[in-house]
Amino acid sequence: MSTNNKLFPIFLKLNELNILLVGGGNVALEKLQALLKNDPNANVKVVADFVSNEVGDLIEKHSSVRLINRKYISHDLESVDIAILATDSPALHNRIRQEAKQHGVILNVADTPHLCDFYLGATVSKGNLKLGISTNGMSPTFAKRLREFFEQTIPDDTDELLKNLRLIRDRLKGDFAYKVEELNKITKSLAANGLHKNHN
Numbered sequence: 001m002s003t004n005n006k007l008f009p010i011f012l013k014l015n016e017l018n019i020l021l022v023g024g025g026n027v028a029l030e031k032l033q034a035l036l037k038n039d040p041n042a043n044v045k046v047v048a049d050f051v052s053n054e055v056g057d058l059i060e061k062h063s064s065v066r067l068i069n070r071k072y073i074s075h076d077l078e079s080v081d082i083a084i085l086a087t088d089s090p091a092l093h094n095r096i097r098q099e100a101k102q103h104g105v106i107l108n109v110a111d112t113p114h115l116c117d118f119y120l121g122a123t124v125s126k127g128n129l130k131l132g133i134s135t136n137g138m139s140p141t142f143a144k145r146l147r148e149f150f151e152q153t154i155p156d157d158t159d160e161l162l163k164n165l166r167l168i169r170d171r172l173k174g175d176f177a178y179k180v181e182e183l184n185k186i187t188k189s190l191a192a193n194g195l196h197k198n199h200n
Contacts, residue, residue, distance in 0.1 A: 024048030127159020
């Protein structure tokens with residue numbers, strides 16, 4: 001019997017939140033890259049007693065990321081909104097989860113879905129357009145493949161289309177219902193023309 005994905009997707013302003021990343025190895029590198037890909041100014045505090053050269057280089061290139069080069073302590077959760085755990089210690093992850101709950105901090109634990117409050121899904125960005133992809137923790141690899149497909153399929157000039165649609169919306173007179181109706185006509189025409197071109 002299949003179950004529906006009950007996750008609620010949201011898009012966070014990473015530069016306005018305090019993010020804690022515990023760990024400095026390959027998995028931490030993957031998580032830090034994902035954060036900085038979405039916002040190069042993401043506000044991240046990395047706590048780790050070992051930091052790989054790749055993680056160190058990434059931290060040096062982003063002034064919004066700071067390193068605390070030591071083992072995690074409970075005090076690290078203070079004033080934190082989100083915590084991401086990427087160490088090789090399940091015992092430490094379980095301990096931090098308990099402490100995070102006490103601080104009201106939402107948590108992502110690498111490769112441990114049952115400890116997570118949220119997942120880091122794959123994202124596709126084309127200017128102002130952003131798509132989030134989630135497999136409910138079932139297969140990050142499949143999410144990655146979908147991301148690659150959409151990155152290749154969605155035109156790079158999609159942002160220009162969005163800007164033009166906003167200009168059209170701003171110029172339309174009438175109430176909200178009328179604007180929705182007119183924008184639906186315009187976008188339906190665009191979709192139809194696009195489909196027609198793809199079949200010729």
